[in-house]
Amino acid sequence: MDFPQYATTSHLLTWIIFTPLIGVGLILLSLAIKPIFGWSKVVTDTIARGTGLAATAVVFLLAIVLGVGYADQPGELAFVHHFVWIRQFHIEYFVGVDGLNVALILLTALIGLVAMVASLPWGGRIEEGDHPHFSKRRVPGYMALFLILETGILGTFCALDFFLFYVFWELMLLPMYFLIGVWGAPTRVEGPGWIRGGPYAAIKFFLYTLVGSVLMLLAMIMLYYASGPAVLADGTVSEHTFNILYLAQMGQAGHFASAAPILGMAFSKVIFVGLFIGFAIKVPMFPLHTWLPDAHVDAPTPISVILAGLLLKTGGYGILRFNFQILPDAAHWAAIAVAILGAISIVYAAFVCMAQTDLKKLIAYSSVSHMGFVLLGAASFTDLGMNGAMFVMIAHGIISPMLFLIAGVIYDRAHTRDINSFGGLAVKLPEYAGITGLAFMASLGLPGLAGFVGEIMVFLGAYGATQTIFKVIVGVSAFALVITASYYLWAIHRMFLGQFNQKWSGLWDMNWRERFALYPLAVLTVVLGFYPMPVLDLFRNTLGSMAASIAALNLPGL
Amino acid sequence: MQVQVIGAIVFWALAILTVAGAALVAFSRNIVHSAFGLLAAFFGVAGLFVFLSADFVGMVQLLVYVGGVVVLFLFAVMLTGRIEQVEISNLSRGPLPALAVLIGTVAVLAVVAFQTPWGPSGDMAAEPTTAAIGNALLSQYLLPFEIASVLLVAALIGSVLLASRRKEDELEDQATAEATDQPGDPPAAGPGGEP
């Protein structure tokens, strides 16, 4: 097999990935020298916040440089940084940008900055008692974990070596666990035994995703040993390879389709299922989604933002990058199942949304619903469908952070998210009501806003899939349009409309911190709704050729 | 012949000196006598070393044991008891079992020494070994040598520390955990925030 050499062309990505870690170092340094200078908590908190903000801002700027630089060469592999890391196992440090990840990297930089802004100290009243506002508790630790999390996410998207990918993948887990567990909701004192007395949601998140990781690890190792010889960054020949691009090359040449079966089952199918479950948990896909509502309900606002805006995307990205690129034959085999599961996610979660009274839970389930579009579109193997899936990820990556910020705004003020307990809030909080309306409309796929572009592309793409059953699947899942509109409008109805509930006369409208976090996203939502081509241009060549090459394999379906 | 006879005489003399010194150590009721017996035994052993053409080891034996260790013992004896108190080294347990052990051990070892065919006598030349030992210590045995020196330093420090009189009341460790942070900054007033 002929292997193209991917030589190092730029260190920009490495800087992007590890800039947050530099921030972590600075924060730890400030803590270390705190006793020397006799700094108070205020000083270290300020340093930590400043460092966090600066690091995310630098990442954002670098990402803009990346995006601008990449816009000239869409579809190509660029900004490669490549060298051998652990020679014994043929593990390399290999990061690069291609059509699949560029948009997600930009999204990560943006949402990271937004979430950081949302982590700045909240201007409102400090809550008395033992559970002060998360933005004022153990700030250096929070910021350090936040930045580690950002590094993990960026690395996950950038990595082109499977092992490196896995390292970053796991790097995301632990900070998330602590951020949810420590800075999230206080420990529950009521409910079933397994909920009480511990960070139930954080543990659930951690264990659940760890199960997926374990499956992924196994699949990765099996894939590694099934891979053929390849070359390393320095040109030496390796017996096996972790290089994702080589793996994809082998997979598309049918290497894994013909590998020795495992326990009597076709090799590529077993690997596909292992990887898919690992990623589907992150997506999350019905029926593996129940960690998400709990995690969101417990997580502090910026962490919800990152969780919904970025972490879920790693799942979708993984499916595109690994399942579909490396194992096209198994992807063909599983396409209908994936699409059906996606459609179930869409409709089922939408119905569940209707019955929610907790605003955050509602939004969390709506995330499940919208991420179903990603699965549906990706599984169609059409140009439109796959591009649509990617665009849904981007759009959802912008809209769902808005939604969670919105939930945070009201929770910070009212200390409740019970939709039914509000009423007529639009009287008192007109600006908040307006931005909520915009976000809800964007999320329910109002044409002219970002959500619609992705959804219609997914529908168009999925409907055109070669398998006839896709038409039924699309017909069913399109019904979510109605349900989605119902639950969002009903939520607006219960929260903002009607007679003003005098109980909330103490509330006040948004402050500048919240505006800084929300307005850029709102503007982006509108702009992408009408002018999505710049974003689509970033990845449409890659996904288009991917869809074409998978479709060209002309393999039998399920 | 002559030399051999003289050698034998010297050997036996040294052997008797050694064994007698050891016996004195073992059986004397006075610990000071024991110390002097020890001195004799060490001296005898040193002579035996010389006789075994290990002149350097013999000199070291002389310097370290006779010159150092025995003096140390004498100091210890003097510091820990009164010399007049000869009963200080009373037999604590009946000597008979110990004697039995003594005889048994010696008997077994003697049988072994006599019955084992030790092979031909070594033909090591009776020449000074100092140079060879020096070479060996700085080449083949360099590491043990260094470790030994470290050990000696450690022993030195340790014994000084143990033997020196300790201050009765050391100051309490003042390194306590740094004073905990001030709880929170003053509450910022939120826009329109009223209770």
Add this chain to the structure above:
Amino acid sequence: MASYPYLFLIPLLPLLSAAFYGVFGLKVHRRFGEKAVHWPAVLLPWGSFLVSAIGLVTLASLHGEHAALHQSVWSWIHIGALQVDLAFLMDPLSAVMAVVVSLVGSLIHVYSIGYMKGDRSYWRYFSYLNLFMFSMLVLVLADNFLFMFVGWEGVGLCSYLLIAFWYTDREKAAAGMKAFVVNRVGDYGFTVGLLVLFWGLLGVVGATSLNFHEVQQLVNAPGMADRLVQVGLPTAVCLLFFLGATGKSAQIPLYVWLPDAMAGPTPVSALIHAATMVTAGVYMVARVHFLFALSPTAMTVVAVVGALTALFAATIGLFQHDIKKVLAYSTVSQLGFMFMAVGVGAWWVGIFHLVTHAFFKACLFLGSGSVILGCHHEQDMRRLGGLGKLMPWTAASYLLSCFAIAGFPLFSGFFSKDEILWQTFDSATLLVPGTLLWGIGAVAALCTSFYMFRSYYLTFSGTYRGGAAQQQGTGEEAGHKMAAAKASGPDASPLGHPGQGHGHTLPRESPKNMTIVLAVLAFFAVVAGFVGLPHLWHLPNLFEHWLAPVFEAASQGLANAGYGAGVEWTLMAISVVIALAGFFLARWLYRDERNPIPRRLLEQGSPFIRGLHRVVYNKYYVDEAYQVAFVDRATGLASMLAWFDDHVVDGLVNLAGAIGRFFGRIQGAIDLYFVDGLVNLLARTFLVVGKQFRTIQTGRVQSYVYGVMAGSGLLIVILLLVV
């Protein structure tokens, strides 16, 4: 297709205003007062009208079949087969629509200045209204389905926002929600139709597009139509699109939202729920007429649904007491007429009726709004009356519009409605006889004429019953209602203008800006019909001629029954008779309170009549049926699934966790009692043994040496014995 670089201005101008007031409106309103809000907000739509009108004139100067103005702003979505631009198209059809929408819209903006005066959310109102103008103009000017969908949903959104404008009233807010959700059901059909069309074309024709003209070209390519019909594509697509149209245009089965939509401010009802938005379905059907033309099934469905809706809504309208409800059902009914027209292939007639309807129905609604404003938000016709003398302008314009809608000769409605009935009668394309539909339409027309004049007479003739009702015992309820309306605060209603006293003074005429608008609309309601004179009269039919480039090709494929001029004259005469009959019946019954028949009929009538009245008055209980059949089902399903999610799906997860914990416990127990137990046993053994041996363990080194020596001796003995 001629390029025309100013088309984008038509929707953009209102959008600018909408965006500006959406963001800064509150501050501008508070700081600079209402004038600063309404001047730009009103002028910009007029700008749209101006550009549209110029476009219309420019278009008129072009000739040929492809006379159309086009502007592509930028590429919207270009992926694979989907090549969609943000592009505007002004062909004769959309030019008519754009001009009518921007004209009526601008007029209603002017009207709103007076109507909304003093409202706390004045800025919000104009922002929404401008946004609506933007959406509606996008809808009519879009050159492809997807961009049209932006406007399509946009008007739905604005409709929602404006119906729920006085959102502190939960019922009004709920009405808005209902409108949006019901529309969304229609959009489901539209979306799926889009998918079917897009891929169907690709499959059958080999190329595809979502652009109207390109789709038309593909369909009209030689031989393609037959192949498309063979696979049933036109029928499927058209029926799905029609589902969308029923949602937007309030046809059976999705009409239920429109009567509730009257909760919004009356100008909104006039603009959105009468003149423009609700006609979007008709426009859409006309837009894709070339597909409908290929499917008699779909056309039949459209025509039949239209006819049934026309009749159904008209009968409900007969007994409504709320003046706006009457008008709402009348709108539904008139929309039914339009669908009849486009269903039988007389697309230009449908559009014609759309235009005339836009004028007279807007005028009617605005007249009712004038009444409502004058009578302190009283909408119940039983407590109106005698307003003709008090509000002459309003009454006159209302009456003229009633003549128009009832189809009095030479009024605009006469030309359009009569043409519809004739075309229906004459149609032979449908699967049902056109005469049957004509019959239904004629009955509906009779009802229309009757209830419109009923509403006129109840409102404007006789004596004013509003103030008097306060003293009567029977008016108790009304008094409470009004008091409640006032108590709900300034935001709940635009009460409390300066000059509009709270006292129970007699109603007075509305301010000038409103009456002028009424007059203008009434004028159009009277004369608009003359652009579309019947062929029978051998006068030029400007309207048909104007739209001919759009519809000509498709209408050639349709069959006519071929009734002669005599039949047409007869039908026209029947129409006139119907209109007059309704008029006189209503006049006889309701001109003043003297005629006791209606009350007697209700009070003493047989149970059948009262039952019938109750059923019709309650709109055949359709809302309740929908509530049970769909809403309750959906919410029930939702809570069921939520329970399922919480207890089964998540339960499984927790079960897995619990199983893990259970095994953990078991292992813990094993660890504690078995593994650790062994260790403890060992330890205990040692302890016991050690206790015994402790006596040996003297702590004296010497003893140990004895032990060592004894052991060595033992070893030696063993060695000796073994060796």
Add this chain to the structure above:
Amino acid sequence: MTITVTHYLLISALLLGFGLYCVLTRRSAVAVLMGIELILNAANVNLVAFSRFTVGDIDGQLFALFGILLAAAEAAVALAIVLAVYRSISSVDVDDTSSMKG
């Protein structure tokens, strides 16, 4: 009469025996240490003797040197401990140092 390795071994055995006896019978820690020194000397004699008679190189001597060295260190530390113990309990009797007895 030639002096063979057996002679030295006998001397060594006697030294060991007396050392053992000393260790076993004495109550004074200092005396016990003396016995230990005798035992170490016995070992050294053996080493040097074997080096001279059966192996024929100087390795044995080197080991003896290290032995001496260890013995010296041991003596120094042990006697320091004895002194410390004496200071705290005013006795060097091995039977008296029982405060750490379990």
